Amino acid sequence: MDRVAIVGASMTQFGQREGWIRELLAEAGQDCLANAGVDGDDLEHLYVSNMASGEFEGQTGIANAVAHDLDALPAYTARIDQTSSSGGAGVYSAWQSVASGASDLTLLIGGEKMTHRSTAEATDVIASLTHPAEYKHGVTLPSFAGLTARRYLHEYDAPRESLAKVAVKNHKNGVDNPHAQFQKEVDLETVMESPIVADPLRLYDFCPITDGSAALLLCPESVADEYADEYAVISGIGGATDTHVVHEREDPTVMNGVVDSSAIAYEQAGLRPDDIDVAELHDMFTILEFLQSEGLGFFEQGEGWKAVEEGVTDRDGELPINTSGGLKSKGHPLGASGVAQVYEIYQQLTGAAGPRQVEADTGLACNVGGFGNCVITTIMEAGQ
Amino acid sequence: MDRVAIVGASMTQFGQREGWIRELLAEAGQDCLANAGVDGDDLEHLYVSNMASGEFEGQTGIANAVAHDLDALPAYTARIDQTSSSGGAGVYSAWQSVASGASDLTLLIGGEKMTHRSTAEATDVIASLTHPAEYKHGVTLPSFAGLTARRYLHEYDAPRESLAKVAVKNHKNGVDNPHAQFQKEVDLETVMESPIVADPLRLYDFCPITDGSAALLLCPESVADEYADEYAVISGIGGATDTHVVHEREDPTVMNGVVDSSAIAYEQAGLRPDDIDVAELHDMFTILEFLQSEGLGFFEQGEGWKAVEEGVTDRDGELPINTSGGLKSKGHPLGASGVAQVYEIYQQLTGAAGPRQVEADTGLACNVGGFGNCVITTIMEAGQ
Numbered sequence: 001m002d003r004v005a006i007v008g009a010s011m012t013q014f015g016q017r018e019g020w021i022r023e024l025l026a027e028a029g030q031d032c033l034a035n036a037g038v039d040g041d042d043l044e045h046l047y048v049s050n051m052a053s054g055e056f057e058g059q060t061g062i063a064n065a066v067a068h069d070l071d072a073l074p075a076y077t078a079r080i081d082q083t084s085s086s087g088g089a090g091v092y093s094a095w096q097s098v099a100s101g102a103s104d105l106t107l108l109i110g111g112e113k114m115t116h117r118s119t120a121e122a123t124d125v126i127a128s129l130t131h132p133a134e135y136k137h138g139v140t141l142p143s144f145a146g147l148t149a150r151r152y153l154h155e156y157d158a159p160r161e162s163l164a165k166v167a168v169k170n171h172k173n174g175v176d177n178p179h180a181q182f183q184k185e186v187d188l189e190t191v192m193e194s195p196i197v198a199d200p201l202r203l204y205d206f207c208p209i210t211d212g213s214a215a216l217l218l219c220p221e222s223v224a225d226e227y228a229d230e231y232a233v234i235s236g237i238g239g240a241t242d243t244h245v246v247h248e249r250e251d252p253t254v255m256n257g258v259v260d261s262s263a264i265a266y267e268q269a270g271l272r273p274d275d276i277d278v279a280e281l282h283d284m285f286t287i288l289e290f291l292q293s294e295g296l297g298f299f300e301q302g303e304g305w306k307a308v309e310e311g312v313t314d315r316d317g318e319l320p321i322n323t324s325g326g327l328k329s330k331g332h333p334l335g336a337s338g339v340a341q342v343y344e345i346y347q348q349l350t351g352a353a354g355p356r357q358v359e360a361d362t363g364l365a366c367n368v369g370g371f372g373n374c375v376i377t378t379i380m381e382a383g384q
Numbered sequence: 385m386d387r388v389a390i391v392g393a394s395m396t397q398f399g400q401r402e403g404w405i406r407e408l409l410a411e412a413g414q415d416c417l418a419n420a421g422v423d424g425d426d427l428e429h430l431y432v433s434n435m436a437s438g439e440f441e442g443q444t445g446i447a448n449a450v451a452h453d454l455d456a457l458p459a460y461t462a463r464i465d466q467t468s469s470s471g472g473a474g475v476y477s478a479w480q481s482v483a484s485g486a487s488d489l490t491l492l493i494g495g496e497k498m499t500h501r502s503t504a505e506a507t508d509v510i511a512s513l514t515h516p517a518e519y520k521h522g523v524t525l526p527s528f529a530g531l532t533a534r535r536y537l538h539e540y541d542a543p544r545e546s547l548a549k550v551a552v553k554n555h556k557n558g559v560d561n562p563h564a565q566f567q568k569e570v571d572l573e574t575v576m577e578s579p580i581v582a583d584p585l586r587l588y589d590f591c592p593i594t595d596g597s598a599a600l601l602l603c604p605e606s607v608a609d610e611y612a613d614e615y616a617v618i619s620g621i622g623g624a625t626d627t628h629v630v631h632e633r634e635d636p637t638v639m640n641g642v643v644d645s646s647a648i649a650y651e652q653a654g655l656r657p658d659d660i661d662v663a664e665l666h667d668m669f670t671i672l673e674f675l676q677s678e679g680l681g682f683f684e685q686g687e688g689w690k691a692v693e694e695g696v697t698d699r700d701g702e703l704p705i706n707t708s709g710g711l712k713s714k715g716h717p718l719g720a721s722g723v724a725q726v727y728e729i730y731q732q733l734t735g736a737a738g739p740r741q742v743e744a745d746t747g748l749a750c751n752v753g754g755f756g757n758c759v760i761t762t763i764m765e766a767g768q
Contacts, residue, residue, distance in 0.1 A: 046625075051444065052438055052444065054439045055439065059512055059516075060435065060436065060439075060465075060509070060513045061467045061512070061514070061753070061757065063466060063758070064753065064754060064758050065515070067625045067628070068625075068627055068628035072625070073625050073627065074624040074641065074644040075624075075625055076622070076623030076624055076758075076760075077466065077625045077758055078464055078465065078466045078476070078477070078758075079466065080463070080465075081444075081462065081464075081465060082447060082448075083444060083445045083448070092460070092486070093462070093477060095486075096477070096481055096483075097480055099484035099485065099486070100479070100480040100484035102476070102479075102480055102483070102621075125444070128438060128442050128445070129445030129448070130445070131449070132443075237486075239429075239462075240458040240459075240460055241451045241452075241457050241458050241460065242457065242458065243452055243457065244445070244448050244449045244451070245452065256457075257458065261458075369445070369448065370448060373445065374447070374460075374461055
């Protein structure tokens with residue numbers, strides 16, 4: 001079967017943005033089409049990854065609205081939602097649309113507009129994805145992160161500083177990402193002395209609230225060279241779900257969705273964890289970078305923290321993780337994040353990452369919904 | 385390529401229901417799995433079609449929640465939204481998941497919980513899918529229906545009674561559907577004398593506000609007989625978008641999304657309009673049944689009303705339309721409707737429609753989002 005190629009990618013400035021969600025979505029979409037020299041009405045399918053435009057802005061039907069704004073009629077449109085992994089779910093839907101033969105040219109745009117709402121309001125919308133039995137006792141996603149971090153540090157004898165070093169590394173990478181919300185370094189002391197949010201995690205262990213969007217253009221590999229000289233292929237992609245009630249999981253330091261989704265993706269790609277050259281992980285909270293790097297098989301369980309301590313995951317390390325700056329410094333506009341992860345891997349595989357460039361023929365993106373409730377793992381390779 | 389088969393289907397009682405959306409979704413899902421003798425953990429993908437659980441109920445992440453309720457872990461899950469055509473979009477996503485090889489067993493559940501909100505609140509959520517430039521002047525979906533109906537009656541010299549006869553026909557069909565919200569006949573006089581809502585349309589020209597859910601189980605045709613003796617195949621499916629701003633359309637009596645989506649579906653199936661034996665159309669407003677029956681090529685433009693007058697679309701007519709009772713009598717729980725349309729065609733093609741049974745080897749479902757903003761057409765044939 002023809003593989004699915006990514007022949008164009010874009011992302012907007014992440015941060016505090018003016019305007020409506022549909023304007024943000026159209027901005028990334030237009031950039032992506034322009035980069036590939038494609039008009040809106042060349043598209044056959046158009047997917048929008050977005051969690052909550054209705055809740056954040058009182059606007060629904062945004063896939064239809066954006067098709068209109070991009071002059072993409074009569075392309076088929078739909079919105080894909082899988083909470084904070086909506087972007088990865090959109091990548092999976094866009095992949096399926098091409099792999100099934102339903103579409104020969106699919107645009108995916110992921111985005112979210114959040115900063116016009118207060119932190120309390122945004123948290124309330126996000127917390128509505130958790131089980132009420134946990135939420136009504138005040139256990140929101142940051143609380144889960146704090147509890148899990150404490151367990152991890154205890155279980156694996158990891159120093160608190162190792163978590164802080166994730167933030168330091170990712171902020172350092174973000175300095176070279178012109179689209180990142182925070183393009184500034186932070187030092188270990190700043191992270192370790194920032195205000196406590198969910199003990200032991202502090203302010204700098206958390207990603208910010210962000211507006212932004214990102215887009216990808218996909219087609220069968222057999223026609224990829226019509227759109228781009230350099231392209232990437234999705235050689236493996238898988239999704240998996242974990243319990244909706246987080247406290248039902250046997251071992252809180254194991255992300256089953258990461259393990260299960262990546263097993264599908266590795267098998268499909270015919271690759272193993274040590275074949276991966278660069279990865280974008282969902283560091284909504286610093287602790288998640290450890291858990292994912294272990295769940296993906298990059299490191300043994302309980303050893304992810306050592307990789308950060310030893311610089312293995314630095315940009316010049318053996319396995320660079322979050323060269324984009326990660327959600328931590330780049331920001332986390334829910335529906336955009338999974339798309340922006342794939343954007344970064346695409347930049348790396350096509351040699352377009354500028355000062356962030358690393359040597360890579362294969363890359364992996366892991367997008368997490370909720371507190372690991374749903375996970376999509378995408379493996380990409382440079383086009384031949 | 386292996387075709388995609390539907391090997392199980394279910395729908396709940398439509399109407400005013402107690403409980404949460406996730407309970408409604410689980411009810412249809414459990415019934416569908418039980419009918420096919422499948423356990424939740426046999427599933428590879430699980431899609432939920434739903435427009436607005438966040439807005440209606442303050443609950444997001446429902447695909448993950450339902451996977452949990454059905455013991456479907458670690459199946460991949462996502463929510464598909466395309467406003468009132470979310471169900472059809474879900475059918476398309478479920479089809480793609482199997483056709484792409486990503487899943488060998490996919491469950492789709494569509495549902496909506498609406499009646500706990502006032503009509504004004506529900507209308508407000510639904511109207512948020514329209515363009516603000518129209519909505520803020522009070523032009524909601526019922527208004528478009530009234531304006532379009534008036535134009536249609538004028539343009540094609542159709543009698544007002546022909547619209548009422550759609551309601552009479554579909555209510556008559558609904559009497560034999562035990563899941564329908566209204567299982568009672570209405571006579572022409574009752575429709576014609578009901579209160580005006582959007583002149584010339586009256587109360588009985590509109591579908592009700594409804595709670596309910598429906599589900600489908602899909603797999604490659606090559607393994608269909610592992611799950612069911614009688615099954616149906618999706619032999620053609622297509623989606624298309626029309627303008628987001630309704631007043632930009634050249635001819636308000638033509639539904640471009642219907643024309644464009646059905647052209648894709650007919651071509652894929654290798655069938656023509658006169659090959660179709662039975663159809664479920666999206667009669668959210670009576671006028672839409674005329675427009676769709678013409679856009680699908682069943683009748684010439686401006687002639688759809690004559691077919692209803694002449695009984696062609698009656699259950700014992702040449703082309704029965706809405707044997708289920710349609711949205712008009714069955715109800716319209718947004719995310720469920722497109723799934724329930726396919727449920728009805730499945731019942732007809734597998735000979736399981738009981739008193740509603742017609743003679744049919746091929747069937748078609750046409751699900752409409754907004755006021756024709758997005759349309760999905762699905763053509764099905766009895767399995768061999």
